Amino acid sequence: AMLGVWLTGRAYLPLDVTHPPARLAELIEDSAVDTVVADGRCPELPAVRIDLDKVLAGGPAAWDAPAPPTPSTDPARVADPTRPADSTRPADPARAAYRLYTSGSTGRPKGVTVPHRALGSFLRAIGRLLPLTAGDVVPYLTTPSFDISGLELWLPLTAGATVRVIDEDAVRDGAVLARRLQGCTVAQLTPTGWQILLSGGWTGDRGLRALVGGEVVPPVLAEQLLGLTGQLWNVYGPTETTIWSAAHRVTAADVTGRSVPVGRPLPNTVLHVVDAGGRPLPPGTVGEICIGGAAVADGYHHREELTAQRFTALPELPRGAAPDRWYRTGDRGRWLPDGTLECLGRADGQVKVRGVRVEIGEVEAALSRIPGVAAGAVTLDRAGTAGARLVGHLVLEPPADPATVEELLRTTLPAAYVPEVWTTLDALPRTPNGKVDRAALPAAGPQARAFEPPATDVEQLVADIWCEVLELPEVGRLDSFLALGGHSLSATRVAALLRADLDLAVPVRLLFEHPRLCDLAAAVDHLLTVEVGA
Numbered sequence: 001a002m003l004g005v006w007l008t009g010r011a012y013l014p015l016d017v018t019h020p021p022a023r024l025a026e027l028i029e030d031s032a033v034d035t036v037v038a039d040g041r042c043p044e045l046p047a048v049r050i051d052l053d054k055v056l057a058g059g060p061a062a063w064d065a066p067a068p069p070t071p072s073t074d075p076a077r078v079a080d081p082t083r084p085a086d087s088t089r090p091a092d093p094a095r096a097a098y099r100l101y102t103s104g105s106t107g108r109p110k111g112v113t114v115p116h117r118a119l120g121s122f123l124r125a126i127g128r129l130l131p132l133t134a135g136d137v138v139p140y141l142t143t144p145s146f147d148i149s150g151l152e153l154w155l156p157l158t159a160g161a162t163v164r165v166i167d168e169d170a171v172r173d174g175a176v177l178a179r180r181l182q183g184c185t186v187a188q189l190t191p192t193g194w195q196i197l198l199s200g201g202w203t204g205d206r207g208l209r210a211l212v213g214g215e216v217v218p219p220v221l222a223e224q225l226l227g228l229t230g231q232l233w234n235v236y237g238p239t240e241t242t243i244w245s246a247a248h249r250v251t252a253a254d255v256t257g258r259s260v261p262v263g264r265p266l267p268n269t270v271l272h273v274v275d276a277g278g279r280p281l282p283p284g285t286v287g288e289i290c291i292g293g294a295a296v297a298d299g300y301h302h303r304e305e306l307t308a309q310r311f312t313a314l315p316e317l318p319r320g321a322a323p324d325r326w327y328r329t330g331d332r333g334r335w336l337p338d339g340t341l342e343c344l345g346r347a348d349g350q351v352k353v354r355g356v357r358v359e360i361g362e363v364e365a366a367l368s369r370i371p372g373v374a375a376g377a378v379t380l381d382r383a384g385t386a387g388a389r390l391v392g393h394l395v396l397e398p399p400a401d402p403a404t405v406e407e408l409l410r411t412t413l414p415a416a417y418v419p420e421v422w423t424t425l426d427a428l429p430r431t432p433n434g435k436v437d438r439a440a441l442p443a444a445g446p447q448a449r450a451f452e453p454p455a456t457d458v459e460q461l462v463a464d465i466w467c468e469v470l471e472l473p474e475v476g477r478l479d480s481f482l483a484l485g486g487h488s489l490s491a492t493r494v495a496a497l498l499r500a501d502l503d504l505a506v507p508v509r510l511l512f513e514h515p516r517l518c519d520l521a522a523a524v525d526h527l528l529t530v531e532v533g534a
Contacts, residue, residue: 001037001052002098002144002153011096011113014144017041019414027101031111031301093117099301100147100239103358103417105349107365111301114147118242121294123155125266129247130209130233132159136185140165141193146356147239148214151188172508174200174492181205188235190214191221192354192488199489200496204228211235213244215352215388216259216343223255236262236343239357240310240327242295245269248340261340262333269293270323271341272314273333279316283335286344290314292323351380353388354488356416363390363409363417370408372400375428377436378419381443389487392419393441395427415512420482451476458528459521465497466517477518481511504528 005012013031015024021043028036028047036047091097097116101109132138138156140163142149156163164184170176174196181187181197188211189197210225213235225232234254237245248254248263265271272280273287281287292314299307314326332344349360360378367376375395382388394402402422409418429440454460454477466475469490481491491511498506504527514520 005037006091006097009095011098013099013101013111015042015045016143016145016414017043019145020411021045022412023414027109027111030101030109031099091116093120096298098150100145102239103350103362105359105361107362109362110303110306112239113298113301114239114242115298118295118297119150119154121268122150122242122244122266123158125268125295126151126155126244126247127159128267130155130186130211132156132161132186134160136161137164137183138162138186139181139184141171141187141189143168147243148188150243151211156186169507169509172196172488172491172512173495174198174202175496176200178202181208184208187211188213190354191217194221194225196488196492198224199492202228206230209233211247213237215354216345219255219257219260222250222260223252226250226252226255234260234262236341237291238327238329238331240297240329241269241291241293242297245291245293245295246271246341259342259344261336262343263340265291265293266295269295272326273335273341274314274316277316278312278314280314281334283337283339286332286334288347289329289331289333289341289343290326291329292326296323296325296327351388351390353380353390353416356414358390358417363392363413363419366409366413366417367392367394367405369412370400370405372397373405377428377438377441379438379441381421389421389482390417390419391441392422393428394422394424396424422483452478454517454521456521456525458525459518461501462498462517462521462524465494465501469493469497475517477516477521479517480515481517481520482515486511486515498524502528 002012013027013033015027015036024043025046028045033047035050036042036045037050037052039052093116095116096113097119099111099113101111104110132155136156136159138152138161140149140152142152153163164180166177166180170180171193177197178200181202185207186209191212192215194212204227206229208229209231210229211233212222212225217234222232222234232250234248234250235244235246237243244266246262246265246269248261250260254260270292272290273285274280274290275287296311299311310328311325312328313324330346330348330350332347334342334344336342351358351360363378364376367373367378373394374397377393379391379393380388381391392402394405402424406418406422423442429437431437454463459477463475466472466481466484470484470486472484475484491508494511495506495508498504502524506524506527510520510523514523
């Protein structure tokens, strides 16, 4: 489908069917999409639909033919309105290849338009770093709406290697994923993904070249992977500069400090650490990471002012010695004495939750639109073994309650953007100038909840397993796995124990689709009924 879109002279916009329909409709409207190619899992959306299930079944025409596209200056929509697309010609390097939406600080998602020029530059650069042959096998693990999927799909195909498509349930289940990766030669996962794999009993593969990126890599995890793989690469880069912009082959010396370097720029890419005025800083001095080169994206769709702010020149650099256009990442970093780059986190309200970029401002803007929320703030909690999680702080007007707020938030935002823990306050703490004093917001502690004991045998079994995995004395049927501190790694353990006790294939995703104990138990009970009936 992606290649077919390119052959028509258009760009593709991946739509994640796990996102709320309202969110998908917003992206379609913003990008002026007129045709959606989808299977039966996709909800009804405001566009002409090409139904893949019917097409692949060989039935009659499954859609109403869309009208010819209106001539447009948007390169993502029309290649040349005066002539039909010619699939024998290579794509115009300046034409858009795809558009991906990232979280927006104003409450509105940002569409990043990536041209063929940038994608081609990245593939050539990463191919020099990780050369592939026809004998290589690369697992396709990532949803297309996450930009790093471009490496897993296009790099092996352009090198004549094999893409092994891994189903979504397997990616969330460490034990299943370990089996699916057998025979793969290059694999890419976020730190959370590698931890899920390790929790499933993966014993490593010395023939595997492993990439880890999307989040800060804990040195302890890097040390584990270093001993289990043939090569380990820490990679770094935002969507706006096409997948990855820097890479570092990890050594034993890199896992002894507080962080693992992200290395040096890829070929065709230039990195600078600059001060607030855009002036390059000397090694050891912390500043903002700026990225230039052929892989820099075109900018944000229909967001000219924001594009001008973030995609800009660095006037203090010598003309002709560097690219004319740079992307200001908002990431803080510094050059180390050995010439590698260390990334030190964000300088703004953007955070990473299991590899997903989340703008705190977008979540808070969505909270402000929910009836009964007098005020709201969101913070990132890094404490404990659960990894980073969002915490919502609410000032509510009766009869609103956190559970209702969370339910409404899930109808407009992707799951990764929704806080997993909530606190309620009489008022948000403020600084002398009236801004929310985030340092004074309460830490995420145990959630006050009305206790209702398990009501069925399956609920009791689930409750016993939760108590064991989460190390809790008791849980009730209305408790939420996420609110109790559950996360991807503990979900893998819960699913494994359910399988062992019930002799039933329980997918890990059920814990995230049905986080309340009673709902999860009902889903498991349904699986049992289907299994018996079969």
